[in-house]
Amino acid sequence: MRKGKTFIISGPSGVGKSTVLDALLRQRGNVYFSVSATTRDPRPGEEDGVHYHFLDVDTFRAHIVDDEFLEYAEYVGNFYGTPKKYVDLAINQGKDVILDIEIQGAIQVTSKRPDVVRIFIAPPSWSELERRLTERGTDSQDKIQKRLLRAKVEFQTAHTYDYFVINDTVDNAVMELNAIMTAEHCKPKERMEIINGR
Amino acid sequence: MRKGKTFIISGPSGVGKSTVLDALLRQRGNVYFSVSATTRDPRPGEEDGVHYHFLDVDTFRAHIVDDEFLEYAEYVGNFYGTPKKYVDLAINQGKDVILDIEIQGAIQVTSKRPDVVRIFIAPPSWSELERRLTERGTDSQDKIQKRLLRAKVEFQTAHTYDYFVINDTVDNAVMELNAIMTAEHCKPKERMEIINGR
Numbered sequence: 409m410r411k412g413k414t415f416i417i418s419g420p421s422g423v424g425k426s427t428v429l430d431a432l433l434r435q436r437g438n439v440y441f442s443v444s445a446t447t448r449d450p451r452p453g454e455e456d457g458v459h460y461h462f463l464d465v466d467t468f469r470a471h472i473v474d475d476e477f478l479e480y481a482e483y484v485g486n487f488y489g490t491p492k493k494y495v496d497l498a499i500n501q502g503k504d505v506i507l508d509i510e511i512q513g514a515i516q517v518t519s520k521r522p523d524v525v526r527i528f529i530a531p532p533s534w535s536e537l538e539r540r541l542t543e544r545g546t547d548s549q550d551k552i553q554k555r556l557l558r559a560k561v562e563f564q565t566a567h568t569y570d571y572f573v574i575n576d577t578v579d580n581a582v583m584e585l586n587a588i589m590t591a592e593h594c595k596p597k598e599r600m601e602i603i604n605g606r
Numbered sequence: 607m608r609k610g611k612t613f614i615i616s617g618p619s620g621v622g623k624s625t626v627l628d629a630l631l632r633q634r635g636n637v638y639f640s641v642s643a644t645t646r647d648p649r650p651g652e653e654d655g656v657h658y659h660f661l662d663v664d665t666f667r668a669h670i671v672d673d674e675f676l677e678y679a680e681y682v683g684n685f686y687g688t689p690k691k692y693v694d695l696a697i698n699q700g701k702d703v704i705l706d707i708e709i710q711g712a713i714q715v716t717s718k719r720p721d722v723v724r725i726f727i728a729p730p731s732w733s734e735l736e737r738r739l740t741e742r743g744t745d746s747q748d749k750i751q752k753r754l755l756r757a758k759v760e761f762q763t764a765h766t767y768d769y770f771v772i773n774d775t776v777d778n779a780v781m782e783l784n785a786i787m788t789a790e791h792c793k794p795k796e797r798m799e800i801i802n803g804r
Binding site: 527528530566567568569570571572573574583584586587588590591592594595596598599600602 | 725726728764765766767768769770771772781782784785786788789790792793794796797798800
């Protein structure tokens, strides 16, 4: 059976990644959207195993020691990580895996899984990103300017990604993501069983 | 403006490449299907510049000397080649170029243009290829066996291609080719102008 592939999708805050990924998951079957583990407390409405795998700190630390994360990081006092277990389960079931992680995490995953495919989602322009962050209405002007600066810093590493998708329209970004996922399964190394098996 | 990319499409005789490429060209705009130059005489109904660019031997030789071919070969006493001129014109107009050439030609083109994308179209199985060659009704059983043997030899080099498309159904093969062409335009090196230009 065809194995799944792992796709890392990164992009700055406000680029519209969640909207694009929601639309992609509606269009494309056989995809597992990775659920992170975290030591932070569940917020109202958050379900264990759906929004996060909620772990206590000792369990999280033990998982680090046992090399059970593809990547992990600490952020304002809490740990966040991508458990290998569910990713590998999905891949072995033939499902593609999407990891919605940032550049530091992408580097960690790539060192453990060099065959991972990395996709960077970029805004059509900085002014458009600023417009989207402002329209979202969740951040102060000061915070928006900090997010923009951070986006510009992240953007300096975008050329290290395998693919670069511009979210000008959701339809176009989803079309390109779909094409990338399909094309990656056409690489000869993905089809060696067929190539060798005849 | 976005420049076009060059895609080499190879595959054994009988795999259904023409059918797949016809369907692809109907679906996908902005594509130039490269017309070869040849020194052989036109057959009834063949138009210069449409089916081939018909050249006399001296002109063809001069083009070789002037490095005007991406690849060329001699086949049963006639020369065949891919003129650079029309390929470059199309690329500069933003059109993707499809070269329907064999493995020897693919190697020549790749040495001149390392950024070319090579796609191998394979039959779902050898028995299916034999069935298609038989159904076509144009070859003797002896010729079919020779074509099959040649296909198996070519197939040994298929892993050197960038992509490997299995023509199980025309729809699926076209979908995969379309995805590959779209995905290749999402590579960071294709979008450096955007990456650097903001």
